Amino acid sequence: MINFRYHLVSLIGVFLALAVGVVLGAGPLQNAISNVGSDEAAVASVADLQEELAAASAEGEAGQELASALAEQVLPGTMSGKNIAVVVLPDATSADVDVATSALEQAGAQVLGPVELTEAFVSQDANTYRETLASPVSSYLAGRPADPSPAAVLATGLVETLTVDSPDAELIGGMLTDEATPLVVALPTELADGLMLVGAGIERPAGVDQTQSGNEAGGDAAVSVAPLTRDGWIALGTAFADASVQAVAVGQAATADQFIAVLREAGSPLATADRGGSPMGALNAVLALASGATGSYGTQSGALEVLAPLP
Known part of the structure; x- marks a missing residue:
């Protein structure tokens, strides 16, 4: 029931x-x-x-x-007999370097290096060491930079070790390559007739200090280069532009925090070629060296001309 x-x-x-x-x-x-x-x-x-x-x-x-x-x-024959020191920022890859050196060799240049800059050259963590090292380096410089900052002194010292034949330049090279905390790896034994500074040929720099602003938890944060890294890049650009030989920088300027974009925004006098790591970037970099040009070449932010002058 x-x-x-x-x-x-x-x-x-x-x-x-x-x-x-x-x-x-x-x-x-x-x-x-x-x-x-x-x-x-x-x-x-x-x-x-x-x-x-x-x-x-x-x-x-x-x-x-x-x-x-x-x-x-x-390119063939435009740089025959020239010794070009290829200086590599720590965020550049071997592929970026290969593209640049292949174009130089295609032009007939002898490539010195690559001369690799370590993280200590631009990182936040090594700032105290750079400040300590800048004092003895400054005392051996042939030409004092207008900017007395450690970044400017060390960048000028690097340029002199690559381009000046003197005992003082050799002493500076020894300090920069000190095994305990090297700022530079493998300096060439021959003097350079030209300088090429190679930055990352990728869309987002890797391996350099960066800071974030914006939402902490995964929001639309803006990535920017850490101040001391930025200062180091700009100091290198100024020192290379002031060198007694022709110089150029090649890298990326797709976003404001990338090497070439930072140099251009800061008004660096150094010739620049964007789209680093590509045939176009390498072509413009070598043409700028061969022709003695000092402009901003490429198609990314801050470029004033698509193609550097033909030699």
Whole structure:
């Protein structure tokens, strides 16, 4: 015999089922149904973006192929007999260096180096050491920089070790390459007729100190170069521009925190070529060296001309 308790449990079950149905209908299920159209729109939007990206990528590849073909036509013989010291920032990769050195060799230059700068040359952590080292380096400099900061003194010292034949320059080189805390690795034994400063040829610098501003928890934070790293980059640009030989910097200027963009924004007098790590960047860098040009070349932020002058 079915008793009252059985009827009560059945009624509760019916009401629970109705309640669940109402909640789902007004909430998740309703949202899922209403989102069908928007999902289709999102898929179409993503497809459009993918097509645009593919087209831009194809155009970029075509531009690099054109730069490679142009290099084959105009570079050979333009730097024959020249010794070019390739100085590499710590965030540059071996691939970035290979692209630059290949273009120099194509022009007939002898590549000295690569002369690798360590993290200690530009990092925040090594600031105290740089301040300590700058004093003895300054006493051996042939030419004192207008800026007496440690970054400027050390950058000037580096340039003199690469371009000046003197006992004092050799002493500076020994201090910069000290095994305990080296700022520079593998200085060449021959003097340079030209200097090429190679920064990262990637979209986001890696291996250098950076600071973030904005939302701490994964928001749209703005990445910027740490002040001492930025100062180090600018000091290198000034010292290379003041060298007794022709000099150029090559790297990226796609965003404001990248090496070439920082030099350009600071008004550095050094010739610059953007799109480092690519045939176009290498072509402009070598052309700037060969022609003695001092402009800003490429297609990224701050560039004033697409192509450096032909020698």
